[in-house]
Amino acid sequence: MDAEPAPVIELTGITKRFPGVVANRDVHLAVRHGEVHAVVGENGAGKSTLMKILYGMYKPDEGTISVDGHPVEFGSPKDAIAAGIGMVHQHFMLADNFTVLENIVLGAEPRAGVRLDFAAARERIEETSERYGLGLRPDRLVEELSVADRQRIEIAKVLYRGARVLILDEPTAVLVPQEVDALFSNLAELRAAGLSVIFISHKLDEVRQVADRITVIRRGSTVATVDDPQATSSRQLAHLMVGSELPTPETTESTVTDVVELAASGLALSSQDGPDLLHDVTFEVRRGEIAGFAGVEGNGQSELVEAIMGLRKPDAGLLRLGDDDMTSWPAHQRRMAGIGFIPEDRHRQALLLDAPLWENRLLGWQGNPPAGGRFWIRPQAARAEAATIMREYDVRAPGPDTIADALSGGNQQKFVIGREMSTTLRVLVAAHPTRGVDVGAQSAIWDRLREARAAGLATVLVSADLEELLGLSDTLYVLFRGRIVARLDPAEVTPELLGSYMTGAAGQEGARFTTGDAAGEEQAARADTEEESR
Amino acid sequence: MTRLLGWWRRIAPTLVALGVALAVTAVFILIIGENPIAALVALFDFGETPVAQANSIGVWINRAAPLFLAGLAVSIGFRMGLFNIGVEGQYRIATVVAAGLGAAIVLPAPLHILVITLIAMAAGAAYAAIPAILKVTRGVSEVISTIMLNAIAIGIAAYLIRSPFVDPELGAGENVATTRLPESAHFPGLNELFGVLGLEEPRRPVHGFVVVAIVVGVVVAVILSRSRFGFELRASGLSALAATANGISSRAMVVKAMLFSGALAGLVGLSDLLGSAHRFQPDSFVAGYGFTGIAVALLGRNRPGGIALAALLFAFLDRAGPRLQSEGIPPAAVTIMQGIVVLSVLIVDEVARRRLRRREERRARAQDQATTPVEVAS
Structure with missing residues (x-):
């Protein structure tokens, strides 16, 4: 192994409180260059909050975020994008009556003087699409496209803005199995190109299939990072997610009647x-x-x-x-x-x-x-x-x-x-x-x-x-x-x-x-x- | 004391907004090279002679009553998130039908008026039922359908006046109109009341229908705040999802709210019809209450009390139009001022609402201190 480079993203001791509840407590997460890093946990375990912190939507109460070994502070998603972090939301944010090209450049329009330089944008998008096997057709209207296509547009949007780390929030929730396979091969291309992917999910078998490493969150805290998902069974992961010691059910008297x-x-x-x-x-x-x-x-x-x-x-x-x-x-x-x-x-x-x-x-x-x-x-x-x-x-x-x-x-x-x-x-x-x-x-x-x-x-x-x-x-x-x-x-x-x-x-x-x-x-x-x- | 304070908190933003509107209008009048002070004086000028003043008050009341009813009709839709832009068409249809059928039946005085009122409400509700049914069965946006039905209403009304309801004794060269309503369908005016109050009697009829409008306003207020139907209507408006999850059928509420709104819209034209016009004639029919009613409802924040005040304000400004013109200020200044009032009220209101909300949140959090961060992790 070569000399360990600084992780592209490192979260140390992140804590986030909301009134009456601690959403994240002492979270540690390190994402390396060129890996697909899964974050798994039950609904409400604090995955989304953590990602919102990483994407600059929330400010952590405690803890630090480092990018390439340098501590950073994100005031808004803008800062996170500038640091090379992109987010693909579970619910797509696309304008249906715009073309693929227009959607991708929306908000980051290339300019040549006062004019929009669509030709340059098209070239870049086609190059991106080619490189990562996204198969985008820039002139199609978004409303004509399938859910999986739209997801690829979201990914392209993030890449277009220069992201080196992509956060995918439950990306498979909206896909059918074949589309999931296609997505996973896209992710493999991204990984091969040295980009990092944070993959949020609670579907354990999928996570084991796609991730290089898995971090498990339980009740707001990171409980383990699994280095070898293939050697870990879904049941072992479920164990980590739920807690290794399940409580013995309350030994109260049964009150069940016949009615x-x-x-x-x-x-x-x-x-x-x-x-x-x-x-x-x-x-x-x-x-x-x-x-x-x-x-x-x-x-x-x-x-x-x-x-x-x-x-x-x-x-x-x-x-x-x-x-x-x-x-x-x-x-x-x-x-x-x-x-x-x-x-x-x-x-x-x-x-x-x-x-x-x-x-x-x-x-x-x-x-x-x-x-x-x-x-x-x-x-x-x-x-x-x-x-x-x-x-x-x-x-x-x-x-x-x-x-x-x-x-x-x-x-x-x-x-x-x-x-x-x-x-x-x-x-x-x-x-x-x-x-x-x-x-x-x-x-x-x-x-x-x-x-x-x-x-x-x-x-x-x-x-x-x-x-x-x-x-x-x-x-x-x-x-x-x-x-x-x-x-x-x-x-x-x-x-x-x-x-x-x-x-x-x-x-x-x-x-x-x-x-x-x-x-x-x-x-x-x-x-x-x-x-x-x- | 706290009650008074709470009341003040609610009314203060509106007063601020009115001040802003006045200032902006003044700037506008300055820009067109007239004297804003003179305009302001003209605004509050009710005329020199007691008769002129009484006339002026009469015009104010005659204008305020239909505006209030139109605002109420629009607000019912707003309260459940429906945009009934069709009050305009609904009251036109209702007025024609009420005028036509009212002239065709013979009844003693109070009963005749009551029947005409019910006919108008039924006609307005029926016309409002079209967009409601389109919405619940086909998902057609009520905004689009009501706007288009407004255009259709003009055509239907024209047909009705010309064919079934036309006055057979219409002289040659006379404008087309429905048969005149008999004496028993004339709503008594308020002119004598002026004398009782020690004022001069206005020369033109002051519509007594304003009394009906006030009663309707009270009834609507009670229905909205105290009835189960009103609660379900408001709940649907606040969150259709929560309402549905709690057993309030949103489709049924759409239909009920549109019918209610349309029935109220049916009353809008009756003030003029029963008070002074006594027949439907396209040229003398006052159009536009339905659209102004939208602004009135917004300004009154969809609450009957607020709508009453808003209707009085709008009618007050409308009344001043001719007076301003005599000062050399275009009557459009009134329209501009009405627009600015609505805009500034909405903006100031939103700011105030957010502030109130933050204050509530702070108070709730202060109560919550005892429980704050309980560690979640095991």
């Missing part, structure tokens, strides 16, 4: 392109039971939640609430019947950010007395109820008239949970109830869920946090590609077993997974799903 409160049978939801979002999902939740749903993000959890809440009409299947068939009920009728809802995206789905807390108290329950009603709402009653929630759920805010947006994320979440649970519920659908909240609030929320369970609530819990799932659930279902692939007893499940079900390595029959490469696991999973459908 089925929520039952789904044969729920199916097809997508316009690609595989079914939900396929023959059948389960029952009894009074006093917490049914946990595990799965890698994007395997049907959101769709299941929306189907239960009546926000999305399933193509087939039945939903029953107690003795009633609620398949055809509109969303508000389900609410009125006593189904509480903690959505996964509290900012967009759970709260009216520009409205005061008392109005947020009414949201979803505007038809239920005493604060709501069939025709009239009662602001005074709503204010009183909001104040009660704030007291009982420790929501720290000046008062019921405070605008929801002024609260920190943890307090917003506590308020949402308080709102849903202070009504007489029969069923609670909770999606990631503790995502993004601090440890104190987390354990408080867990206690509340346990209390409600003891009082006879039937809970559907969707979470990416295995600790939460194992600690709370009475029954654990694993969703993979829209199907329930396993029904497990949380007291007996091992992280390895859970991991293999979640990645599709194990089928319904049991832990029958191959220890080979990712492609092998993929094949095994496909074989399993095919077997089931027969």
Whole structure:
């Protein structure tokens, strides 16, 4: 090996706090020249915050960023771009009615005097495209192009601005498998040309396939950097991501009764392109039971939640609430019947950010007395109820008239949970109830869920946090590609077993997974799903 | 005390904005080489004689009532993120239909007016239903469809006056118009009220429909702030996603809000129709309330109280137009001033809103001190 050059990017002891929560704590990350460096971690582990710090969108509270061994300070993305760092966002930022060429030069137009020098730009873009195998056609309109093409334009945009380090934020989330392969070969070209790529993902098999080194982030801190991904199994990585010591589930008495409160049978939801979002999902939740749903993000959890809440009409299947068939009920009728809802995206789905807390108290329950009603709402009653929630759920805010947006994320979440649970519920659908909240609030929320369970609530819990799932659930279902692939007893499940079900390595029959490469696991999973459908 | 302070905080930005608007208009008047002070005096000049003053107040009221109703109609759409640019067309159609059908039916006085009012509201709502249905079924932007329906409304109105609703006793050379409304459909004027208040009676009718407008304003305010429908409307406007996730169907709300808005738009033309015109005649029909209503709603920040004040301000400025002209200042100065008022209010308002928001955030954070950084990592 040649004399170790300074890493192109080095983050040392980065800490970033937001009100009530530490997003990054003492993060260390070194990216070498010419490597694809993956950053993996669960949703909410702090990957995005870290990348925003690196790209100059946030300022770290502590720690230093070095580029080529020299400490730097980024006031804005402009500074980061000047230092040779480029970001390809998960959501593309392209003007649809512009050509590829125009999009790439947008904001960094080449000038010849006062005129735009498109000829020079075209030459450079064609050269870049040739060199890294991007296959760009400069004169095509962006609106005519596929998602994968657009992603390549984003990459070209970043390269055009002279980036030596590319940050790709979950680039494969929007791609189909063949496109993923194409992207990986593009990345190989970039690496061969001496550029560095930071690849953010939570898809472990992909990461193992493409990355030279992998840094794992767990709860805001870097826990390990793996130097040899090929020799590390997905399960070992999952271990690092989740924490090596999974907590033993709470040994509280089972409160599960015989009364089925929520039952789904044969729920199916097809997508316009690609595989079914939900396929023959059948389960029952009894009074006093917490049914946990595990799965890698994007395997049907959101769709299941929306189907239960009546926000999305399933193509087939039945939903029953107690003795009633609620398949055809509109969303508000389900609410009125006593189904509480903690959505996964509290900012967009759970709260009216520009409205005061008392109005947020009414949201979803505007038809239920005493604060709501069939025709009239009662602001005074709503204010009183909001104040009660704030007291009982420790929501720290000046008062019921405070605008929801002024609260920190943890307090917003506590308020949402308080709102849903202070009504007489029969069923609670909770999606990631503790995502993004601090440890104190987390354990408080867990206690509340346990209390409600003891009082006879039937809970559907969707979470990416295995600790939460194992600690709370009475029954654990694993969703993979829209199907329930396993029904497990949380007291007996091992992280390895859970991991293999979640990645599709194990089928319904049991832990029958191959220890080979990712492609092998993929094949095994496909074989399993095919077997089931027969 | 805190209540007064809170009220002051809300009103202060508007006052600042009005000052800015006045200053900018003064600069404009200076630029065209006239005396801004003289213009200001003319603005507040209600006339020398008591009769002229009473007339002037009458004009103010007659102008303010329809502007207020138009502003209310627009604001209903705004409150849920819908841009009903079609109030103009909706009230034109509603007024023609009300004039035509109103003349065709015979009823005792109060009932006749009530029925005409309901007809106008129904017609306005029906015309507003078109963009609503287009939006929920085909995803057509209501901005585009309402603007185009405004143009279509002129054509439909012209047809209706000429064919089904035309006055059969129209003399030769007389302008085309609908049949005159019978006496029972004349809304009593407020002229006597001036005498009761010790003023001269205005020579021209002062439309009593302003009373209806005030009642409608109160009803709308109550519906918006106290009813479940109003809450769902506001929730949809604040965040369609959150509203949907919490069981408020956004499609249903689009239809309901457009119908509500259109029904209010239907009232806009009644002040003139029932108060003085008594027939629909294209030449004397006052057009443009629908468009000015957009500015009024913006200025009034989509709240009924604010819209009332904004309508009074706009009507006040409109009234001063002829007076300014006699001072040698083009009446366009009034339009310019109205535009500047709206712009400056919006800008100052946004600045104030952000400041308030930051203050709230600081207060919330101060409350949060006790919990700040709990270490997350294990």
